Amino acid sequence: MTDARNLPRPTQNIHEYLAEFDDIPGTRVYTAARARKGYHINQFAMSLMKAENRERFKADEKAYLDEWDISDEGKAALLARDYNKLLDLGGNVYFLAKLFSTDGLSFAEAVSTMTEYTFPEYREMMLRGGRSPEGNRSIKANRAAAGAADSKGAH
Amino acid sequence: MARITAGVASSHVPLLGVAVDQGKTRDDYFGPIFAGYDWTREWEKREKPDVVILVYNDHASAFDMKIVPTFAIGCGERYKSADEGWGPRPVPDVIGDPDLAWHIAQSLILDEFDMTIINEMDVDHGLTVPLSMMFGQPEAWPCKVVPLAVNVVTYPVPSGNRCWALGEAIRRAVESYPEDLNVQIWGTGGMSHQLQGPRAGLLNREWDNKFLDMLEADNDDARWIPHIEYLRETGSEGIEMVMWLIMRGALGRKVKTVHRHYHIPCSNTAIGHIVLEPVEEETAPA
Numbered sequence A: 001m002t003d004a005r006n007l008p009r010p011t012q013n014i015h016e017y018l019a020e021f022d023d024i025p026g027t028r029v030y031t032a033a034r035a036r037k038g039y040h041i042n043q044f045a046m047s048l049m050k051a052e053n054r055e056r057f058k059a060d061e062k063a064y065l066d067e068w069d070i071s072d073e074g075k076a077a078l079l080a081r082d083y084n085k086l087l088d089l090g091g092n093v094y095f096l097a098k099l100f101s102t103d104g105l106s107f108a109e110a111v112s113t114m115t116e117y118t119f120p121e122y123r124e125m126m127l128r129g130g131r132s133p134e135g136n137r138s139i140k141a142n143r144a145a146a147g148a149a150d151s152k153g154a155h
Numbered sequence B: 001m002a003r004i005t006a007g008v009a010s011s012h013v014p015l016l017g018v019a020v021d022q023g024k025t026r027d028d029y030f031g032p033i034f035a036g037y038d039w040t041r042e043w044e045k046r047e048k049p050d051v052v053i054l055v056y057n058d059h060a061s062a063f064d065m066k067i068v069p070t071f072a073i074g075c076g077e078r079y080k081s082a083d084e085g086w087g088p089r090p091v092p093d094v095i096g097d098p099d100l101a102w103h104i105a106q107s108l109i110l111d112e113f114d115m116t117i118i119n120e121m122d123v124d125h126g127l128t129v130p131l132s133m134m135f136g137q138p139e140a141w142p143c144k145v146v147p148l149a150v151n152v153v154t155y156p157v158p159s160g161n162r163c164w165a166l167g168e169a170i171r172r173a174v175e176s177y178p179e180d181l182n183v184q185i186w187g188t189g190g191m192s193h194q195l196q197g198p199r200a201g202l203l204n205r206e207w208d209n210k211f212l213d214m215l216e217a218d219n220d221d222a223r224w225i226p227h228i229e230y231l232r233e234t235g236s237e238g239i240e241m242v243m244w245l246i247m248r249g250a251l252g253r254k255v256k257t258v259h260r261h262y263h264i265p266c267s268n269t270a271i272g273h274i275v276l277e278p279v280e281e282e283t284a285p286a
């Protein structure tokens, strides 16, 4: 943990604040830009809170999606349940969770589809203490470490 | 005068609610988690709070993307359990305390916290799971609840410093309420977890425990932890822990830890739970 007392205090520059988010491996922070981009995907997902909408969606997914102002790319990702793609398009997991439950998937099972693991493997990883933060904190730091290892290997 | 007698922090994983509702709290998977709350359930029976100020976040249940309040306070008479897509949890309605809630809302606004006022909403697992963990399955919840909803989903979420300062202002508001009330403040969510992307499943036992240590300390260092540290170290959803700082900020500089529990995992999440009591500090001799 960084020594909190040495950190800059009051107002942060929004550009610097946001730029740091892109340095986290395998993570799409739900920023204002993503919230704007994914607005209709998330509001579509929210509509599945109502039983009658779930029924209509299940009866004809494509027709239901056509009622929403969502790009073809977004509709294709929703039909394919490509959740990493949906995060890129501004989807947020708490909204997408309405689609998980429409599909009868547990949160953990749906989450596992975004990782390199099958659901049983994912569950096993969680039981063993979860994914380690080691090597998962910073893309730049990982690159620097890989670079250092490469140059070591060259000599 | 009303006073804040204790602060409680707890994870609010939806699966814990399922375990309670389906009677699985003592099985092999959930047993060790719920055992860590046995002490608190007995303690709450003795403490008998009149009101709990319950800091939580809504998970796309009462609020969607149409309106995203940073800090919202429930001033309603009662709140129903939300249907989160599989029917509402079978728990009693949550009874509000509109007089106290409006008093806190007004005081906070004068104290320069521009609160959103909520008169009607349903409350999701973020609020009902902690009630189940602390009180079990009563016919009616044993106390009134003032819901305090924080945006921890859409960035920027409030800073740790702002959350801590809100806690300090809540304490001043409670202490200026004339009725003699035993008030607790609960901070919920966390600890480390990430529910999205290829890095999903990240947990960080070491960081979480250092955070618990910081809450126990006689200082306010934790308020300065930047968002990026929560994100890197505790996963994208670990940011919920800023809500614990509202609880801690309301307790004053010095606290006594009366209970602490940590368990990995519950579904995707590290479970953390701590009970703190404010310690009256002697005024220095003149």
Ligand SMILES: [Fe+2]
Residues within 6 Å of the ligand: B012, B057, B059, B126, B189, B190, B240
């Ligand atoms: Fe949460």
